[in-house]
Amino acid sequence: MTILTPILILSALTFILGLCILLASKKFHVKSDPLIDTVILMLPGANCGACGYPGCAQFAEILVKTRDTSKICPVGGNDLSYELGRILGIKMDDAKPLSCIVLCNGNKTTTKFLADYKGIHDCWAVKEILPSVKQCAYGCVGLGSCVEACKYDALKIVDGLIKVIEENCVGCGVCIGKCPQHVLKLTEKKVKKYHVACSSVDKGAITRKYCTNGCIGCMLCVKACKFDAVKVENFCAIIDDSKCVNCGLCAKVCPVKCIHLTEYAMASKKIAVKKTDDNCGGCEMPCSVKGLGEDGTLGY
Template sequence: MVAGILIPVVSLTVTALALGGCIVLVSKKFYVYEDPLIETITKLLPNANCGACGYPGCSQFAAALVETRNPQLACPVGGEAIAESIGPILGMKLAEAQPVVCAIRCQGTTKHAKETAEYHGIMDCWAAMQAFHGTKLCAYACTGLGSCLSACNYGALRIEDGLLRIDGDRCVGCGLCIQECPVKVLEMVPRSAWRYYIACSSKDKGAATRKYCDVGCIACKRCEKDCPAEAITVTDNVAVIDQNLCVACGVCIDVCPTKSIVLIHDSTKKRISS
């Protein structure tokens, strides 16, 4: 009776000890050192794994940071706050990723942009590009079919009146939407409290742009002339604001005859952090 209990208990204990010993040996033998810093830093990162930094996810970014100690590596989503919290851990000053936000350089809603015909094809921008750039006459206009929507992990994009709208509070500036756009109408602009940008990317001549759209940049150069900071230049029939020079005075908006310059006032400066 006692033997009946003892035999299995003893044999199982011996087997368990032996196997446990094996595990200890194997874990010693095949031990891979991982810097504990990697885990600490990963925890501080936004952990959205958006890939905007160029690495597959946040832990790979942390590993690269610890391994290379390159102060130029930066998390575009976390920006200043993240750089400040990670810097002391590594004992160095990290570069701040300039926080950016997505902007659409088009205002061609169904009301403003002239349309060609009804589109019955596949509701996807890339498919519409095969059929005269979708329904809008302007070749530089947002087709409004929303191929970019699925690229956004933050729900910052939506389609309204045949045009893409961006929720600046939700956008983290990862830039994944840019490569989904066949028209190349999306652009990253610095996330400042008062942002001005030209909401048109038409390289057509002024007369043609006017024919296709009410709110297109016709390259009249009035903004270029009147900008006190000399931040605006007109190249290829479209104005571009150099965001580093812009002082956010708003003169350009007043002179623009087609109202193609847009101001976004961002009071929150909200940002994703850990």
């Protein structure tokens, strides 16, 4: 019978503590809209920050609260926007699918190295003591500070140069700030996309000395372009995306082959092609060929 006392005390104790927990859960309860929770579940959940908010939870909260149609999750793209719009009862704006490109093509075989670097394996760490590990002070350093930042495994160092794995890249843009040389850039995905893979602003002769893949500013591409989309600034060619139709003529004439083609897997939208009569030859057919058809199935 004397066992009764400890039983009573322990029961009372647990009862009181239980009450405390109950009170606490009521008093400190965080009210949340169940809709926000649903939206959070639909988001990719990588907390990459590409939307401009610190994490998926915050993006969901803002989206549900403001019902702002311009709030886009670049990772989920248009498919996700459509689904979110359905749930929230609004029509979301179209998201342009983005991808990351590298404005450098100098690897260990094509580019001369400056010194035998033995410090910390990080691109920023190199910049404190050298202009770069390679003799080109403007291109990719190649030690991979950006690789760790990518949550989608889309970046890889191959032979001392950074490469983007297109299937994995979702265009979140987190890697852009991680490059001390600013050779990573976000660009709109198209079925065919051309870009100049060089950032060197040295004179052509100097560039040629240290990198066989570097742009020498010869301006052959400028002359070849029929759409005025290429120009050379500071001895380096740049393609203007708003004017470029991705015909590929500049790439054909480039003597150092530094203009790259990237082909993205996209749902091809059949659009009507504006006939230009220029017969630029980019599609290897003259424009007036009957084979074009009404829907202009060129897949641009």
